[in-house]
Amino acid sequence: MRHVCPICGQQTLDDKSGTFVIAVPPNIPGGNIQIANANWQGCSSCGEEIIPDDLSKAIEQTRYQRLGLLSPEQIKQVRARTGLSAVEMAQIIGAGDKSFTRWENGKSVQNKATDTLIRLVDQHPELFADIDAQRKPDREPLIRNYFESLPTLKGGNPFAMAAHGEPLSSAACESIRNRLLELANASQA
Ligand SMILES: [Zn+2]
Numbered sequence: 001m002r003h004v005c006p007i008c009g010q011q012t013l014d015d016k017s018g019t020f021v022i023a024v025p026p027n028i029p030g031g032n033i034q035i036a037n038a039n040w041q042g043c044s045s046c047g048e049e050i051i052p053d054d055l056s057k058a059i060e061q062t063r064y065q066r067l068g069l070l071s072p073e074q075i076k077q078v079r080a081r082t083g084l085s086a087v088e089m090a091q092i093i094g095a096g097d098k099s100f101t102r103w104e105n106g107k108s109v110q111n112k113a114t115d116t117l118i119r120l121v122d123q124h125p126e127l128f129a130d131i132d133a134q135r136k137p138d139r140e141p142l143i144r145n146y147f148e149s150l151p152t153l154k155g156g157n158p159f160a161m162a163a164h165g166e167p168l169s170s171a172a173c174e175s176i177r178n179r180l181l182e183l184a185n186a187s188q189a
Contacts, residue, residue, distance in 0.1 A: 008046035016042050020051075022059055024066075033062045060106060069115045072106040078122045079104070092128050093117040 003013040020038035024031075035058045041050040051059075057073070064071040070078070079089050079100070090100040095114065102108040103118075110118065121128060168176075 003041065005043040005046060005048060006050070007048040008043060010043070010045040012045040013041050013043045013048075013050070016040050020055060020059075024063065028063055028066050030066050033059055033066075035059060035062070064109075067109075068112065069110060070118060072104050075100075075110070075118060076104050078118055081122060082125065089121070092121060 001015075002011050003015075004011050005013040017037075017039045020035045020040055022033050022035075024033055035055060038055050038058070040052060040055055042048070061071045061073065064074075079086065082089065084092070086100040086104065087097045090097050093114065094117075099108070099110075099114075103110045103114075
């Protein structure tokens with residue numbers, strides 16, 4: 001049965017099935033894209049083709065694949081595995097806050113370098129924590145200063161150091177004993 005074409009208004013829109021062939025721009029290698037076992041509609045009057053969502057997704061997937069890039073669907077899957085928000089993912093790889101959402105929507109196409117980073121987040125997320133730490137150059141001196149100041153702290157606040165597992169000095173023990181005696185005397189009075 002023929003349908004009314006939404007473009008030309010003629011009742012010349014036919015259901016079609018088989019291998020769908022679509023020409024691609026020259027920057028995509030491999031010639032025309034062919035999707036087997038496809039269903040779509042074509043108008044014999046104006047030549048319009050109505051492509052359903054699943055076919056359109058299959059074409060998109062093939063385009064990205066030919067370019068060596070993750071498809072929007074695959075990018076979504078990578079993020080789902082990390083459990084991070086789109087903004088967090090963008091920050092991890094050093095892109096603009098809205099970039100990741102655009103790649104997931106297919107509104108923009110990630111370049112090859114970015115595509116590599118997204119694959120790395122998927123396969124080696126720990127690398128990004130290391131790089132983040134390296135980017136905070138004051139972090140290591142802060143830790144070193146802390147450890148170097150421990151002997152000073154020990155002298156100044158023996159109880160704080162005892163909480164860090166240091167043995168209490170005899171002077172500190174003596175001061176605790178005196179304080180306990182004071183308290184005992186005060187309660188007796
Ligand atoms: Zn038509």
